[in-house]
Amino acid sequence: MHEEIIRLVNVSKSFDDQQVLQNINLSISRNEFVTLLGPSGCGKTTTLRIIGGFEVADTGDVIFEGKKINNLPPYKRNLNTVFQRYALFTHMNVYENIAFGLKIKKINKTDIERKVKEVLKLVNLSGYENRDIDSLSGGQQQRIAIARALVNEPQVLLLDEPLGALDLKLRKDMQLELKRIQQSLGITFIYVTHDQEEALTMSDTIVVMKDGKIQQVGTPQDIYNEPVNAFVADFIGESNIIDGVMVRDYYVEFAGRGFECVDKGFETNEKVDVVIRPEDIKLVPVEEGMLEGVVESVIFKGVHYEMIIYGNGIRWMVHSTMMEPANTRVGMKITPYDIHIMKKVTKE
Amino acid sequence: MKKHLMAYPYALWMLIFTMIPLALILFYSVFAIDDAGIHFTLDNFKRVFEPLYLAVFWRSIKLAAESTIICLVLGYPMAMILAGKNLSKKSILVVLFVIPMWMNFLARTYAWMTLLEKNGLIATIAGFFGIDLPSLLYTEGAVVLGMVYNFLPFMVLPIYSVLVKIDKTVVEAAEDLGANPITVFRRVIFPLSIPGVSSGITMVFMPALTTFVISRLLGGAHFTLIGNLIEQQFLTTMDWGFGSALSIVLMLMIMLSMGVTMRYEKENEGGGLW
Numbered sequence: 001m002h003e004e005i006i007r008l009v010n011v012s013k014s015f016d017d018q019q020v021l022q023n024i025n026l027s028i029s030r031n032e033f034v035t036l037l038g039p040s041g042c043g044k045t046t047t048l049r050i051i052g053g054f055e056v057a058d059t060g061d062v063i064f065e066g067k068k069i070n071n072l073p074p075y076k077r078n079l080n081t082v083f084q085r086y087a088l089f090t091h092m093n094v095y096e097n098i099a100f101g102l103k104i105k106k107i108n109k110t111d112i113e114r115k116v117k118e119v120l121k122l123v124n125l126s127g128y129e130n131r132d133i134d135s136l137s138g139g140q141q142q143r144i145a146i147a148r149a150l151v152n153e154p155q156v157l158l159l160d161e162p163l164g165a166l167d168l169k170l171r172k173d174m175q176l177e178l179k180r181i182q183q184s185l186g187i188t189f190i191y192v193t194h195d196q197e198e199a200l201t202m203s204d205t206i207v208v209m210k211d212g213k214i215q216q217v218g219t220p221q222d223i224y225n226e227p228v229n230a231f232v233a234d235f236i237g238e239s240n241i242i243d244g245v246m247v248r249d250y251y252v253e254f255a256g257r258g259f260e261c262v263d264k265g266f267e268t269n270e271k272v273d274v275v276i277r278p279e280d281i282k283l284v285p286v287e288e289g290m291l292e293g294v295v296e297s298v299i300f301k302g303v304h305y306e307m308i309i310y311g312n313g314i315r316w317m318v319h320s321t322m323m324e325p326a327n328t329r330v331g332m333k334i335t336p337y338d339i340h341i342m343k344k345v346t347k348e
Numbered sequence: 349m350k351k352h353l354m355a356y357p358y359a360l361w362m363l364i365f366t367m368i369p370l371a372l373i374l375f376y377s378v379f380a381i382d383d384a385g386i387h388f389t390l391d392n393f394k395r396v397f398e399p400l401y402l403a404v405f406w407r408s409i410k411l412a413a414e415s416t417i418i419c420l421v422l423g424y425p426m427a428m429i430l431a432g433k434n435l436s437k438k439s440i441l442v443v444l445f446v447i448p449m450w451m452n453f454l455a456r457t458y459a460w461m462t463l464l465e466k467n468g469l470i471a472t473i474a475g476f477f478g479i480d481l482p483s484l485l486y487t488e489g490a491v492v493l494g495m496v497y498n499f500l501p502f503m504v505l506p507i508y509s510v511l512v513k514i515d516k517t518v519v520e521a522a523e524d525l526g527a528n529p530i531t532v533f534r535r536v537i538f539p540l541s542i543p544g545v546s547s548g549i550t551m552v553f554m555p556a557l558t559t560f561v562i563s564r565l566l567g568g569a570h571f572t573l574i575g576n577l578i579e580q581q582f583l584t585t586m587d588w589g590f591g592s593a594l595s596i597v598l599m600l601m602i603m604l605s606m607g608v609t610m611r612y613e614k615e616n617e618g619g620g621l622w
Binding site: 083 | 521531540
C-alpha cells in the first residue's frame, strides 16, 4: 500500500555559508500528495529543487525507487516540475509547449497529437493548441504548465508554489482541480506552499518546515489537532500560545490558575507552551467562566467574529459565531481536550 | 501641446542635417548640371551597373557578409560566456570588453597596420621561429580582420543583452522536460536570442558594408569597397552625380537588408541594441 518512491537521507545544503537545509530525512510514498509547508526561507523550495535535480545536496542522499540519484542531471530524472512562474516557452504556441518533452523522447507524431489533446482536456483547455502563450490568462498559463509536465506521465510531479500568482477564487478552483488530477492519474505530487489552508485542503501528508529543519510530518488532521510545538501550532491556523507550568500529569497552570488537561509525561513543574485554538475558547456568562475578561476589539471575518479579550493579564484571541460587543465583560471556558501542551522549543 | 514644442528643435535638426542633404543627394544623382542648364538623366545609375562597379558592390557585400558571419561565430559564444558569469565577475568582463571601444577607431586600425606589416610585430615573431610570412597587410584577410576587430562588440552586446534577460527557470523547465544541454540551446536559448542576433547582424553588416577607412588602411589600394568608391567621387574625381547615385543604391541595399532582419524581430522583443 505505502510503497516508497522517494527518500531523502540526511540531506543538508548551504548557500554561501548559510545553511538552508539541515539533515532532512523524508520518505514519500507512491500516489501520495505531499506538501512541504513553511514560511519563506524555510528551505522548502530548496528541498524540491534537490529532488528535481536543479540543486545538488552538500551531504546526504536522494533515493528514487531504491536508486541513488544524487548527481543525476534533471533531464535524466523521471519526474517533472511545475514552476512558480510557469516558465512557459514564449516562442512556442500551446501545442509546441506541451509537445516539447514528448518530441525529445522521439514519440511519433500521431501519439504526440493524441496525448496533447488528452492532457488539454484534463486541464479543461481543449482547443487551445494553436494559441500563443502571451494570449493566455495567468490561470490558463498555469494549466498549460501543468499539462506540459503531466503529458510526460512522470511518476512524480513537483509543484513549486504553482498557484501563488493567482487570485483567491481561481486559486481555490485550481486547488480542487489539482487534487482531482492527482487522484485520477494516481501519481505522486510533491507540492511546495507557504499557504497553510492550501496545504490542509489538498494534502495526504504535510511536512512543516522551519529554518531548514522538518518540524512535523503528518496528515492534515494530525498537524492541525496535534501540533508538536508552538511554531507548528501558530503556523497552521491561528493560536493562543501562553506560557504555562505543567504541575503534574493531567494538570497545568497558566493565566494564574490551574486547568485539567489530557497531556502527561512532562517533568514536574516543567515550563511549557500552552496552545489553545481561538475557536476552542467558548464565551459564557461571567459567573460560569473559568476565566474572565473584557472584549477589547471585534472584527467581522465572514463566517465568524474575531474578538480580542483581555483577561488575567493575557490577550486572548477568540473566534465565535456569536458577537459580544466591545467593553463587555465575558467569561471564557476551555475544555481539557482543547488545551494542547507543548515542550518549549529551545531557543538557539 | 508642450511636447510638440519640445520636438521642434529635433525636427529642425533632422531637416537641416538629414532631410536636406538626402534631398540634395537625390537631386545630384538624377540631374546633370552643364552649360545647357539642369536636365534630368539616369546616366549615373546606368554607370552603377557597369561590371567594374558591380564588382565593387559584390566585393563589399562579400567582405561585409564574411565579417558578419565571423563576428556571429565569435560573438555568440562570447556573449554566452558574459551572460553566464556571476555578477561581480561579469561586470569586470563587460568593462574589459568595452574599453577598446573607447579608444579612437583610427588608432585601433593603425595599430593593426603596425602589427601586420612586412616588418611588423607578427612577421617578426614568426621570423623568430624561422617562418617567413608574406606581408599580411593589404590583403583581403587584413580587411576582414579589421572589420571583425572593430565591429565585434556590436555583435556581442545585443546578443548579450538578450541572453541575460532569458528567464533561468525557462532553461530549467526545458531540462526538466528531458532536454540535454545541446537541445536546451537549440530549442530554447537560441530561438529566444534571435532578436539579439538579428540586431547584431544589422549592427555589424551595415558599418562593414559602408566602411572606407578599414579597407583603405588595411587593404591598401587593392580592395576598393563601395565606401572608397563614393569617397573618391566626392573628394578626388569630383563626380558628385555618380557619387550620389552610388550612395542611393547603397542606401536601398541597406534598407532591403534591414527589412529582411526586421522580419525576425517581433515587436516588443527587439534586441534592445544596448
